[in-house]
Each structure stands twice: as C-alpha cells, then as structure tokens.
Amino acid sequence: xxxxxxxxxxxxxxxxxxxxxxxxxxxxxxxxxxxxxxxxxxxxxxxxxxxxxxxxxxxxxxxxxxxxxxxxxxxxxxxxxxxxxxxxxxxxxxxxxxxxxxxxxxxxxxxxxxxxxxxxxxxxxxxxxxxxxxxxxxxxxxxxxxxxxxxxxxxxxxxxxxxxxxxxxxxxxxxxxxxxxxxxxxxxxxxxxxxxxxxxxxxxxxxxxxxxxxxxxxxxxxxxxxxxxxxxxxxxxxxxxxxxxxxxxxxxxxxxxxxxxxxxxxxxxxxxxxxxxxxxxxxxxxxxxxxxxxxxxxxxxxxxxxxxxxxxxxxxxxxxxxxxxxxxxxxxxxxxxxxxxxxxxxxxxxxxxxxxxxxxxxxxxxxxxxxxxxxxxxxxxxxxxxxxxxxxxxxxxxxxxxxxxxxxxxxxxxxxxxxxxxxxxxxxxxxxxxxxxxxxxxxxxxxxxxxxxxxxxxxxxxxxxxxxxx
Amino acid sequence: xxxxxxxxxxxxxxxxxxxxxxxxxxxxxxxxxxxxxxxxxxxxxxxxxxxxxxxxxxxxxxxxxxxxxxxxxxxxxxxxxxxxxxxxxxxxxxxxxxxxxxxxxxxxxxxxxxxxxxxxxxxxxxxxxxxxxxxxxxxxxxxxxxxxxxxxxxxxxxxxxxxxxxxxxxxxxxxxxxxxxxxxxxxxxxxxxxxxxxxxxxxxxxxxxxxxxxxxxxxxxxxxxxxxxxxxxxxxxxxxxxxxxxxxxxxxxxxxxxxxxxxxxxxxxxxxxxxxxxxxxxxxxxxxxxxxxxxxxxxxxxxxxxxxxxxxxxxxxxxxxxxxxxxxxxxxxxxxxxxxxxxxxxxxxxxxxxxxxxxxxxxxxxxxxxxxxxxxxxxxxxxxxxxxxxxxxxxxxxxxxxxxxxxxxxxxxxxxxxxxxxxxxxxxxxxxxxxxxxxxxxxxxxxxxxxxxxxxxxxxxxxxxxxxxx
Numbered sequence: 040x041x042x043x044x045x046x047x048x049x050x051x052x053x054x055x056x057x058x059x060x061x062x063x064x065x066x067x068x069x070x071x072x073x074x075x076x077x078x079x080x081x082x083x084x085x086x087x088x089x090x091x092x093x094x095x096x097x098x099x100x101x102x103x104x105x106x107x108x109x110x111x112x113x114x115x116x117x118x119x120x121x122x123x124x125x126x127x128x129x130x131x132x133x134x135x136x137x138x139x140x141x142x143x144x145x146x147x148x149x150x151x152x153x154x155x156x157x158x159x160x161x162x163x164x165x166x167x168x169x170x171x172x173x174x175x176x177x178x179x180x181x182x183x184x185x186x187x188x189x190x191x192x193x194x195x196x197x198x199x200x201x202x203x204x205x206x207x208x209x210x211x212x213x214x215x216x217x218x219x220x221x222x223x224x225x226x227x228x229x230x231x232x233x234x235x236x237x238x239x240x241x242x243x244x245x246x247x248x249x250x251x252x253x254x255x256x257x258x259x260x261x262x263x264x265x266x267x268x269x270x271x272x273x274x275x276x277x278x279x280x281x282x283x284x285x286x287x288x289x290x291x292x293x294x295x296x297x298x299x300x301x302x303x304x305x306x307x308x309x310x311x312x313x314x315x316x317x318x319x320x321x322x323x324x325x326x327x328x329x330x331x332x333x334x335x336x337x338x339x340x341x342x343x344x345x346x347x348x349x350x351x352x353x354x355x356x357x358x359x360x361x362x363x364x365x366x367x368x369x370x371x372x373x374x375x376x377x378x379x380x381x382x383x384x385x386x387x388x389x390x391x392x393x394x395x396x397x398x399x400x401x402x403x404x405x406x407x408x409x410x411x412x413x414x415x416x417x418x419x420x421x422x423x424x425x426x427x428x429x430x431x432x433x434x435x436x437x438x439x440x441x442x443x444x445x446x447x448x449x450x451x452x453x454x455x456x457x458x459x460x461x462x463x464x465x466x467x468x469x470x471x472x473x474x475x476x477x478x479x480x481x482x483x484x485x486x487x488x489x490x491x492x493x494x495x496x497x498x499x500x501x502x503x504x505x506x507x508x509x
Numbered sequence: 510x511x512x513x514x515x516x517x518x519x520x521x522x523x524x525x526x527x528x529x530x531x532x533x534x535x536x537x538x539x540x541x542x543x544x545x546x547x548x549x550x551x552x553x554x555x556x557x558x559x560x561x562x563x564x565x566x567x568x569x570x571x572x573x574x575x576x577x578x579x580x581x582x583x584x585x586x587x588x589x590x591x592x593x594x595x596x597x598x599x600x601x602x603x604x605x606x607x608x609x610x611x612x613x614x615x616x617x618x619x620x621x622x623x624x625x626x627x628x629x630x631x632x633x634x635x636x637x638x639x640x641x642x643x644x645x646x647x648x649x650x651x652x653x654x655x656x657x658x659x660x661x662x663x664x665x666x667x668x669x670x671x672x673x674x675x676x677x678x679x680x681x682x683x684x685x686x687x688x689x690x691x692x693x694x695x696x697x698x699x700x701x702x703x704x705x706x707x708x709x710x711x712x713x714x715x716x717x718x719x720x721x722x723x724x725x726x727x728x729x730x731x732x733x734x735x736x737x738x739x740x741x742x743x744x745x746x747x748x749x750x751x752x753x754x755x756x757x758x759x760x761x762x763x764x765x766x767x768x769x770x771x772x773x774x775x776x777x778x779x780x781x782x783x784x785x786x787x788x789x790x791x792x793x794x795x796x797x798x799x800x801x802x803x804x805x806x807x808x809x810x811x812x813x814x815x816x817x818x819x820x821x822x823x824x825x826x827x828x829x830x831x832x833x834x835x836x837x838x839x840x841x842x843x844x845x846x847x848x849x850x851x852x853x854x855x856x857x858x859x860x861x862x863x864x865x866x867x868x869x870x871x872x873x874x875x876x877x878x879x880x881x882x883x884x885x886x887x888x889x890x891x892x893x894x895x896x897x898x899x900x901x902x903x904x905x906x907x908x909x910x911x912x913x914x915x916x917x918x919x920x921x922x923x924x925x926x927x928x929x930x931x932x933x934x935x936x937x938x939x940x941x942x943x944x945x946x947x948x949x950x951x952x953x954x955x956x957x958x959x960x961x962x963x964x965x966x967x968x969x970x971x972x973x974x975x976x977x978x979x
Contacts, residue, residue: 040595040872046527052599053519056606057512070618074846077622085630089874092599095867099603103864106619111608118616118836121858123608125510129522129562131605133569135812136526138581138593146588148540149576152547160555183653184856194702209706210680224834225857232664232855234704236679281836336858342605343860364694366588366751366942366951370929376544385702385855387695388591388654388806390813394573397565402510404559459840472836481836 048092055096056128060488063112067465070108077106108468113488116469116497119280119308119442120485123342130398131342134391141389144377145369151378154181154393157400158347161335164405165313168326171349173378179349180383181392185307186225188332188348191360191384193229193272195350196301196329198359200271205234206359215239215263216272219251219286221279223305239268248436249284249474251275253291260298273300277322277333278309281472282435282479283442285309289324296327304331307346308485311338312416312440315409321439338415338441338485339408341399345392348384357382411487415441418494419484425498431505435479443482444474447505451478461504467497518562525566526598533582533958537935540578547576578938583958586939586967589750589778589912590955593812600868601812604861611859614847615839621848624651624863627870628817631805634875635783638796641819643848649819650853651862655777656695658802658818661830661854663699663742665820666771666799668829670741675704676829685709685733686742689721689756691749693775709738718906719754719944721745727764734768743770747792747803748779751942752905752949753912755779759794766797774801777816778955781808782886782910785879791909808885808911808955809878811869815862818854827852881957885911888964889954895968901975905949913952914944917975921948931974937967 040048080102110121141150158179159172171177182188193216197205201212214235218226220242230240241263243256260270273295275286288304295302304325310333312318325331331349335341350356361382363372371377381387403411419441426432426445435444446454455471455478462468472479484494510518550572580591611620628649629642641647652658663686667675671682684705688696690712700710711733713726730740743765745756758774765772774795780803782788795801801819805811820826831852833842841847851857873881889911896902896915905914916924925941925948932938942949954964 042527042530042595045530045595045598046524048595049523049526049599049602050520052602052606053523054516056519056603057516059606060512060515072618074614074618074841074844075622077619078626081623081626083629085634085870086874087876089877090871092596092872095871103619103623106617106622107607107609108615108617110610110617118610121608121610123605125512125515125518126562128515128602128605128608129519132519132522132598132602133526135593135598135601136522136529137577138591138598138812139577140580140588140591140813144544145578147576147578147580148542148544149547149573152545152576153551153573156548156551159553164555184858186857187855190702190855197704205704205706206701207706208708209684210704214679224832224837228830228832228855231676232660233702234667234675234680236675236677238678280834342608343610343858360698362694362698364750366940367694371544374544385657385660385698386654387656388813400555401560401565402562404556406557407559470836 051096063109064114066109066112068109068112068114068468069462069465070106071465072106077102111486113486113490113493114467114497115486116467116482116484118470119337119483121336121343122338122340122485122487124340124399124487126398126402127340127342127395130395134394137391139391141391142381142387143367143372143379145371147391150389150391150393151380153397154380155378157393157396160400161347162349166316166319167331167349170351171331176353177349177351178353179347180380182346182348182384183344184346185305185332185334186228187385188346189225189303189305190229190232191348192301192303192330193233195356195359196272197233197235199301199355200269203358210234213268214271215241215268217241217243217256217259217270218274219243219245219276221245221249221281221284222274222276223280223307226274245284249279249282251286251291253287253294256291257294260294270298270300272303274303274305277304277306278440282444282474283309283438283440285321285439288322289327292324292327301329302327304328306331306333308334308337309440311335312412314405315412318440335396339399340403340411340487341395345396360384415485418489418491419443421491422482422484422494422498429502435474441484443484444479446477446479453508454478454480457505457508460508461500466500521566533579534584536579536582538579538582538584538938539932539935540576541935542576547572581956583956583960583963584937584967585956586937586952586954588940589807589953591806591813592808592810592955592957594810594869594957596868596872597810597812597865600865604864607861609861611861612851612857613837613839613842613849615841617861620859620861620863621850623867624850625848627863627866630870631817632819636786636789637801637819640821641801646823647819647821648823649817650850652816652818652854653814654816655775655802655804656698657855658816659695659773659775660699660702661818662771662773662800663703665826665829666742667703667705669771669825670739673828680704683738684741685711685738687711687713687726687729687740688744689713689715689746691715691719691751691754692744692746693750693777696744715754719749719752721756721761723757723760723764726761730764730768740768740770742773744773744775747774747776748910752914752944753779753908753910755791755909758792759797762794762797771799772797774798776801776803778804778807779910781805782882784875785882788910805866809869810873810881810957811865815866830854885955888959888961889913891961892952892954892964892968899972905944911954913954914949916947916949923978924948924950927975927978930978931970936970
C-alpha cells in the first residue's frame with residue numbers, strides 16, 4: 040500500500056468510524072452472539088494472496104460487528120467505563136503512524152519528554168503532592184493497566200523491604216501485604232506473581248460503607264509482627280471496584296508509614312475525579328503514598344491503554360527494574376541526564392502513548408475535563424434520587440462519585456433475572472456485584488457521550504422490566 | 510468534537526501520516542536533540558481552555574518531530590526493527606475507534622474469537638506444532654511485549670514446578686533457571702520480578718557462533734541438582750538480540766524435557782522468518798517447547814504492540830493467572846465454553862489487537878509476507894558479501910537471517926567513533942553490541958520500506974566515513 044493509497048483508504052476508515060458513532064445507539068449494547076459464533080464465521084485457513092481493504096471492511100461489518108459489545112455507546116453502564124474521545128483516537132493514530140519505540144530516551148527523545156511533561160501537567164491538574172512530579176524526587180510513567188502498575192508497586196515495595204536483595208537472592212523474608220476485602224483482584228494477582236504468596240496477603244475487613252477499617256489493619260500488622268512476619272505493602276483504594284468505596288487514605292497511610300510499608304493508592308477509575316477540586320477531599324492523605332495509580336483510559340476520555348503510575352521516589356523504582364545490556368547502551372543514558380522509562384516498569388518496548396494524552400488534555404482543556412466529570416457525577420446523583428424515591432428499589436450506599444449501587448427489593452434471584460433480561464434486550468448494558476453477600480446492581484455512569492436523556496431511558500427500562508417480571 | 514468534525518479532522522491526520530511517509534527520508538533518522546530540549550519547548554502549565562486540532566498538529570510538527578527517531582525510515586537499521594505498515598495502522602485505527610475492552614469473552618466476544626482465529630492462522634502459517642493451536646491443548650494470546658511474555662512463562666513454569674503452591678505460599682523451593690550468556694535481558698528481569706532471584710539464574714556459556722552449549726547446560730543442571738536445587742525453566746533463543754545466534758533448540762528441549770523444566774523459546778524477532786518453510790530448520794525441536802514467543806511488531810509489519818505468546822498447555826497457564834471476582838462473573842465464563850484471555854497473562858484490560866493482525870495477514874496474504882521476509886534476508890546476504898569482499902571490514906558470524914554483525918578492523922574505539930559519526934549525520938541509524946568483548950556493529954535489515962538502493966547508500970556512507978576517519 041503506497042502513501043497515496045493509504046491517503047484514500049485511511050479516509051474510508053475515518054468515515055467508517057464517524058458513521059459508527061452516528062449510529063452507535065442502533066446497536067444492541069451487549070453483543071448477543073453465542074460462544075463460537077464469530078469464530079466459526081471466520082475462515083479456518085489464512086489467505087494465500089493479499090486482499091483488498093474493501094473486502095476486509097465488509098467482513099468487519101458483517102462478521103465482527105455482531106460480536107462487539109459497544110463500550111462507547113451512551114447506553115453503556117457496565118463495569119467501569121473504558122471511554123474514549125475523538126481527540127484521543129487521533130492522538131493514537133498519530134502514534135501508530137509514527138511507529139516509534141520509546142523504550143529509552145535515545146530511541147525517540149520526544150516520546151520520553153512529552154510523557155514527562157503531560158504527567159507533570161496531570162499531577163498539577165489533579166492537585167497531587169509535589170513529590171510525584173519529575174521535578175522532585177518522583178515522577179510518573181504511562182503503563183498499560185492498573186494491574187501492571189499494581190505488580191510494579193508490589194515488586195518495588197518488595198525490593199525496598201529487602202534492601203533490594205529479593206531481586207538478587209529470591210525472597211527469604213516472611214513478607215506480608217495488606218489490602219481490604221474490597222480491593223481489586225489485580226492486587227491479589229500481583230502478590231501471587233511477585234512470589235509473595237496469597238497466604239501472605241491479609242484481607243482487612245471493611246466498615247458499613249465498604250471502606251477498609253484502619254483499626255483492624257493496625258491490629259493485623261501488630262499480630263503479624265509478633266508472629267515474625269515483615270509487613271511491607273499496604274494498598275488503599277480511592278474508589279473500590281464493587282461499590283466505589285473510599286478507603287480512609289490518611290489513616291491507612293499513617294499506619295503504613297509508621298510500619299515502614301510501601302503505601303500504594305489505587306484510584307484506577309476515581310482518580311480522574313481529582314481533576315475537580317471539590318472531590319479532592321477523597322484523597323486526603325495522598326502525600327503519604329509511595330505510589331498512586333489512575334487510568335485515563337477509564338474516565339478521562341483517553342482510549343485504552345493508558346494508565347498513569349506515579350511514584351514518590353523514582354530511584355527506588357529504577358533500582359528495582361533497571362537492566363542495561365550492551366546493545367542498549369548509549370551516551371544519553373550514560374550521562375544520567377535523561378529518563379529511560381523501560382526502567383520504570385515490566386516491559387522494555389513502549390508505544391508513544393503520551394501523544395493521545397496530550398491531545399485529550401489540549402482538546403478539552405482543564406475546564407472541559409472538569410465539565411464532563413461534574414456532569415457524570417451530577418447524573419449519578421439524579422439516578423440516586425430516582426432510586427431513593429422509588430418504592431421497589433433501594434440504594435446500597437450513597438455514591439461518592441459516579442457509580443450507583445442499588446437493588447430491587449425482591450431478592451438476589453430477581454435482581455439477576457432483571458439485569459439479564461434487560462441486558463438481553465440490548466437497550467442498555469449494566470453489571471452486578473455482591474456486597475454483604477447480596478446481589479447488587481451497578482450503574483457506572485461515565486461514558487463520554489451519556490446524557491441525561493439516556494439515563495432517563497435507562498431508568499424507565501429498569502422500572503418497566505421489573506414491573507413486568509413481578 | 511462531533512462525528513462530523515471527526516470526519517473532517519481525521520482526514521487531516523490521515524493526510525499528515527501520508528505526507529510523513531512521502532517525506533520520511535528527508536528527516537535525520539536519529540533525532541539530533543539534546544536532553545531536555547523537547548521538554549523545555551513544551552509549556553509548563555496545562556491549558557485551561559480547549560484548543561483546536563490545527564494548533565496541536567502545528568506543535569506536533571514544530572515541537573515533537575525534531576525529537577523523533579524515525580523507526581519507519583527505510584534508512585533505519587538499529588536494534589531490531591519495530592516496523593509497521595499501512596494496513597496495520599488502519600486495523601489499529603478501527604480498534605481505537607471501537608474502543609472495546611476484550612478482557613473477557615463476554616465484554617466483546619469478537620475480540621476474543623478473532624484473536625483465537627488469527628493466532629491459529631499464524632500457527633499454521635509458521636508450521637508450528639499442532640499443540641500450540643486452540644483446537645488442541647494449547648493456544649495463543651496477544652501480549653504487549655516479549656518481556657511480559659517471558660515473565661508470564663517464568664511464572665507459569667514456577668507454578669508448574671511447585672504444584673501451583675508458589676502462588677499460594679510463596680516460593681519455598683530452591684528453584685533454578687537456565688539461559689545463555691546471550692539471552693535477552695528480559696529473561697533476567699523476569700526471573701527477578703517473579704521472585705526467583707538472579708543468583709538462581711544460570712548463564713550457560715555459548716559456542717563460537719554464540720549459541721548455547723547444551724553440554725554445559727546438562728552439566729550445570731546436574732551440578733545444581735546435586736547441590737539440592739530444583740531446575741524449573743530453560744529458555745532457548747530462536748535468534749539472540751546481539752548477534753541473532755540460533756540456540757540448538759532440539760538438544761536444549763530434550764534436556765529440558767528430561768529434567769522436567771519448562772522450555773520457553775524466544776523468537777521475538779526471528780520467529781517471523783518461520784513464515785518461510787526454508788527457514789524452519791532453525792526451529793527444529795520446537796515441538797518440545799512449552800511456550801513460544803514472537804513479535805509481529807518487530808518484523809511482521811504490525812505496529813507496536815503485538816507480541817504472540819503460544820503455550821502447549823493452556824490449562825497450566827490459566828491455573829496460574831486466573832482470578833474471578835464477582836463483578837466479572839458471567840454466564841459465558843461459567844459455561845466453560847469460552848476463553849477469557851485475561852486469565853492468560855498479567856493484565857486484566859485488553860485492547861482489540863487482533864484486528865491489526867487480521868488486517869496485516871489479509872492485506873499481504875501468506876505469499877506477500879513471505880516475499881518481504883525473503884527480500885530482507887536476501888539483502889542481508891548481499892550486505893554480508895560486501896563486508897566479506899572489503900579489506901577494511903570483517904564479519905563476526907555468518908548471518909542466519911537479517912542481522913549482519915561486522916566490524917572495522919581498526920578496533921573498538923574506531924568502530925564506536927565510526928558508528929557515532931555516521932549516526933550523527935542522520936543519514937542512517939544503526940547500533941552496536943559486544944561479542945567476545947569486542948565492539949561489533951549491527952545492521953538489522955527489516956524495515957518495511959528498505960530497498961536495495963537504501964542498503965547500497967548505507968554501505969557507501971559506512972565505507973566513506975571509515976576512510977575519512979582513518
């Protein structure tokens with residue numbers, strides 16, 4: 040394909056995407072295909088000869104689209120959002136077009152330095168403590184997911200706790216880590232992957248709002264120390280996945296600090312709300328954290344993948360992850376004047392992801408981002424009010440931000456049936472969780488294009504379906 | 510930005526990329542900026558108000574482009590290629606546009622099933638043993654990088670060797686792993702991250718062609734077992750990074766099998782050559798492997814990131830990485846009839862990367878891909894001949910595929926000076942390594958658009974610069 044052909048074909052793909060967003064509400068939000076349906080529609084053998092783009096785009100429409108669940112539909116309320124925006128798509132397109140590999144500074148200085156700049160911008164935009172900025176002792180790095188960031192934090196914590204000897208000799212200490220019963224599953228996975236062992240992960244119980252109880256954390260640490268364990272890692276949630284519960288970060292952070300534990304804050308979804316000063320009280324105590332993670336690819340209109348991982352002390356991180364083979368040696372690295380981001384995480388290779396973040400921040404501006412976040416939070420409050428005013432539904436907890444947890448009063452089975460029935464219509468898509476061993480429905484309101492009219496229609500279908508099922 | 514505006518702005522970005530490729534040879538391949546130059550050209554504060562795309566594109570040209578090293582230039586011979594192609598860019602654009610999250614089957618069935626299909630296609634296209642196909646006991650999954658795949662393999666191996674108890678209790682065994690002195694640095698990093706400890710990684714010496722010596726591997730394993738260690742993991746390289754050395758995979762695999770070690774094959778760059786039957790003798794013994802990795806984002810015209818990780822036994826992998834919180838439970842997962850790829854790796858979230866692979870395979874067809882690979886190998890043979898015919902340069906090893914390792918006869922300092930001088934002209938970009946403690950120059954010939962005329966010009970500048978420096 041020549042640049043001239045790309046010019047032509049590329050514009051068709053742009054039109055295809057624009058058409059898609061113009062028609063997105065016509066698709067069933069949740070794909071209605073059965074297991075194996077897409078697979079069996081695709082040829083078993085690869086093509087010997089090359090094919091035309093038109094044929095591929097036709098197959099995309101006919102064979103792939105029925106198997107798509109439309110995360111970008113304004114009627115999508117499932118899980119957490121994974122929203123995108125047109126500026127983000129274009130920023131990512133430029134990145135694909137350039138095709139540079141930003142593994143170290145020397146392999147494309149702009150990829151490193153733009154990343155440093157936009158992550159410092161973001162720290163400022165979110166009122167983060169100065170120590171997380173590159174101009175101080177810390178800095179930020181773009182990772183793929185909060186799961187990988189959790190692993191990165193756990194491993195750096197492990198090394199700090201062992202004086203960087205676990206990397207060398209393996210794990211000889213009886214290390215123990217602390218999360219709450221509501222912490223995201225990626226933390227358990229990280230503890231396993233890092234060789235700590237699930238037995239050495241303590242799940243601290245939560246209060247009636249599903250936030251970690253610092254008194255129990257303190258007691259557990261005391262007990263572990265008496266039993267000869269070495270506490271090394273504590274994770275606090277700025278918004279849990281099930282119910283968006285807010286852990287008391289200051290109290291947890293103070294305990295972590297006193298006990299020489301690495302304090303990691305997981306704000307994967309809710310971190311974005313820190314763009315608005317009125318929500319920053321939720322991260323009170325953040326200055327006690329060693330690392331902080333949030334995902335612009337969830338609620339900040341930046342397409343997957345884009346996860347921001349800040350650390351307070353970059354030297355600890357780099358000491359943990361740095362490896363310098365001969366074939367990557369270069370003058371800039373040796374000078375010590377540059378960041379080589381491959382030393383800040385698991386991977387070596389790096390896509391130029393700062394571009395899409397730069398496009399998003401500049402397109403919206405701080406005010407534009409705040410406007411959309413506030414709108415989502417406001418809509419969640421409206422939905423909460425509807426639930427509170429209804430006779431048949433009840434609220435589980437008052438939503439601090441944009442996730443509403445509620446349930447029909449008719450019990451678990453009815454709630455699951457209600458959810459599945461509605462999701463199968465394709466009109467909206469939402470998911471469930473369990474809190475206090477009860478099935479709870481989750482309306483996660485954060486899709487880029489969701490307006491009040493969509494939410495009104497969603498509430499109508501929920502109520503009507505419930506009435507019909509009774 | 511409305512779909513209508515996106516339609517307009519998107520086409521400008523497509524034109525920008527087409528223009529870029531039309532002019533790519535005019536840029537200095539290696540960015541000539543100094544540390545901090547790009548950073549200081551970017552505003553210290555984020556914009557309060559939103560900005561127009563035109564302004565951002567102008568800044569892209571003026572501020573970012575000087576800091577780009579042009580990996581897609583036909584004059585790029587550094588590291589390993591990270592090549593892309595127009596169909597890949599378009600496939601990735603569709604993925605960005607759809608913005609779906611393929612973490613589990615239910616969140617977008619097509620993302621999972623297209624991935625299963627194209628990885629089975631690839632297995633067939635490369636003559637991989639049947640066990641790596643999804644229709645057998647194994648299967649493939651797209652990862653971001655070979656580093657992450659190495660970590661995945663090491664952790665799965667660790668679990669198999671400990672009867673899945675390291676995940677639960679931490680590492681209590683004296684596990685020991687084997688690579689060669691030439692194995693990629695990501696393996697050492699993986700061993701550290703997984704909690705095994707660098708002390709428990711044995712670097713087996715290599716023969717005169719820099720391939721692992723199986724006799725030394727066998728002796729080392731025997732010695733370790735006698736000392737009470739438990740060998741659990743062996744990595745063989747289908748092409749090392751420094752010199753593209755080919756480890757004797759069959760012999761290594763036989764030893765690994767006999768000793769109950771997980772056998773991982775790292776074919777990050779050279780795996781792509783298996784598309785051509787005439788190169789498959791290089792992976793003789795592949796049927797002994799437990800896992801195999803190669804990067805379409807290196808030499809298969811697929812933009813970063815796209816790493817293919819095949820396992821012989823997917824159940825071991827899933828048992829190692831699976832975690833199922835309530836909020837991700839769904840009927841399809843419970844039925845057991847689907848793959849949930851988040852259980853095949855470190856991350857939870859997943860981009861729809863199979864699309865670009867599908868576009869690339871269909872655009873080129875098997876024959877088209879073979880054509881380009883053969884062309885690159887042929888050009889490497891031509892370059893080798895030039896080196897052999899010259900009086901002032903010498904070849905280090907005969908290149909099995911597309912990486913030529915050579916050096917000027919004037920010694921290390923001269924070679925480094927020669928390389929730096931040429932790279933600073935911006936006309937071509939190539940890198941060095943050390944073999945037998947000598948500086949060696951690497952010409953890595955695999956960029957999508959490199960033609961013989963580019964290579965001729967490269968050889969000319971190398972010879973002329975060397976003559977001028979003497």
